[in-house]
Amino acid sequence: MPMASADIEAMILAAFPDASVEITDLAGDGDHYAAKVTSAAFADMNRVKQHQAVYAALKGKMGGELHALQLTTAVPD
């Protein structure tokens, strides 16, 4: 069951209102995405915690509905 990129973006923004979110549909099939999420909320987190926070924002869809999300997280300059 694929997910629209707008839904992914909306879920991430709901959890990180300040974030800039760039989503790329890697295969054009609505099922393989890359996301780059930049948020000040990541400042005090290590990479694992940053990714876990994004997965938490996706409320269990990661690894289920969303098979492939190549994730990059960053803190704004």
Next chain:
Amino acid sequence: MTDVNEKIKTVVNSNDVVLFMKGTPLFPQCGFSSRAVAILEHLGVGFDSFDVLQDMEVRQGIKDYSDWPTIPQLYVKGEFVGGSDIMMEMYEAGELGELMAEKKVAPAEA
């Protein structure tokens, strides 16, 4: 639940570097797992792999073990390091090699 946690803990601690993956290093069954293997091979470290496709209990259990929803998962000296995206980021930044050196991980046998 507890049993599978114990089992995972045993696997995690069975080698300095353990990769939970889909398939085997020679025949990875998923692009992300394949990428994780390639990174470890580039680093030239010895590692054990666990094929979660052969064990449904571990396939689910490992997701709860480190509160991480996807596979592959890399463990170094019993500690969860990350999935394939984090491995790639760390590898490109030179951090994964540093971590292996810091943790005194043995090189792969020739």
